Amino acid sequence: xxxxxELKTLLDWAYYYRSIGWSVFPVGSDKMPLIxxxxxxxxxxxxxxxxxxxxxxxxxxxxxxxxxxxxxxxLDLDIYKGADISGLALPPTAVSKTGGGGWHHxxxxxxxxxxxxxxxxxxxxxxxxxxxxxxxxPPSLHASGNYYAWAEGASPDEIEIAEIPQxxxxxxxxxxxxxxxFEEIVKGVKTGSRNESAAALIGRTLRACPMQExxxxxxxLIEGWNSNNQPPLPHIELRSTFDxxxxxxxxxxxxxxxxxxxxxxxxxxxxxNSANA
Numbered sequence: 001x002x003x004x005x006e007l008k009t010l011l012d013w014a015y016y017y018r019s020i021g022w023s024v025f026p027v028g029s030d031k032m033p034l035i036x037x038x039x040x041x042x043x044x045x046x047x048x049x050x051x052x053x054x055x056x057x058x059x060x061x062x063x064x065x066x067x068x069x070x071x072x073x074x075l076d077l078d079i080y081k082g083a084d085i086s087g088l089a090l091p092p093t094a095v096s097k098t099g100g101g102g103w104h105h106x107x108x109x110x111x112x113x114x115x116x117x118x119x120x121x122x123x124x125x126x127x128x129x130x131x132x133x134x135x136x137x138p139p140s141l142h143a144s145g146n147y148y149a150w151a152e153g154a155s156p157d158e159i160e161i162a163e164i165p166q167x168x169x170x171x172x173x174x175x176x177x178x179x180x181x182f183e184e185i186v187k188g189v190k191t192g193s194r195n196e197s198a199a200a201l202i203g204r205t206l207r208a209c210p211m212q213e214x215x216x217x218x219x220x221l222i223e224g225w226n227s228n229n230q231p232p233l234p235h236i237e238l239r240s241t242f243d244x245x246x247x248x249x250x251x252x253x254x255x256x257x258x259x260x261x262x263x264x265x266x267x268x269x270x271x272x273n274s275a276n277a
Contacts, residue, residue: 004155011054013139014062018044020156022072023065026053029143031136033063040065041132061140061148067109067131073164074135075105076127093162095154099142103151104135107164115172128172190230195241198233201225202245214246 007013017024023044026034035053045053053059066072075090078100094106109115115130129135138148138155153159205218222242226232233241 004150004157009054010059010062010139011050013137014045014050014054017062017064017137018050022070024050024137025063025065025134026059027061027063027134027136027140029060029141031061031063031143033134034059037063037065037134041067041069044069061142062137063134064137066129066133066135067115071109072161073107073109073115074129074133075107076129076135077103077105078125078127089165089167091162091165092159093154094156094159095151096138097149097151098136099140099144099146099148101146104137106156106161107168108161110164110169113169115169118172121171130172194229194233195237198222198226198238198241199245202242203249206246206249211250 002012002016002019004016007016014024023040025037025040025045028034054062064070064072066074076098090105096104096106098104109130115128117127117129117131117133119127121128136142136148138150140148142148150156150158202218202222205221206214209218219242222238226238232238
């Protein structure tokens, strides 16, 4: 197998990454895909595609798809923003330094699990890149002018990609289960789970919006969601639940010590909007 020390061009790197099972595609220095990349979550690029993408001088960066196709889960650490992993039990594994001053830790994607992208689950400024995600890989050029690079002694041909730590797998798996359950809720529910689902959705939605939008944005979203229920909750009952949770959330905002972190606010609002569209 080719050694990293022998790689000269971005095309060489693309072939190398594919040879170890990773799915790659071209990205710009702004980290945005240069192609429609979603199909490469299901298949790896052909020789023809790699040659077309990475032989041209305009392509300066390479993206690696995380998740099942590459067998990868990546921790994206924004150290320069304050990410701290000193208290986390993370085994030695392949690690790269990003062009922006952060770090990527690569782990084997767990079998028979679905772990998607998330942020803040294990710490501030620590993102998870799983199914449906990607990271920019060495030797890509960052917009700052810095290059992505493998940490000394921690490239994929110098150290084995470690198994995901059990504690992290459990935490992320339970998180994915909660997210999947919530995505089911926003589509509307049947008698027997409406009140519990309403409370969960109202709480998440309020915490995802600034207070000044609670009535103008959040309440219409909840009303729209309720219209999808079978049957809808009575208006007075829904409004009572909304007001009760709103009061509790207001106290939480005024007393931030007791606030509960919200893990997926943006995706939840998107899901609610989609359900009501």
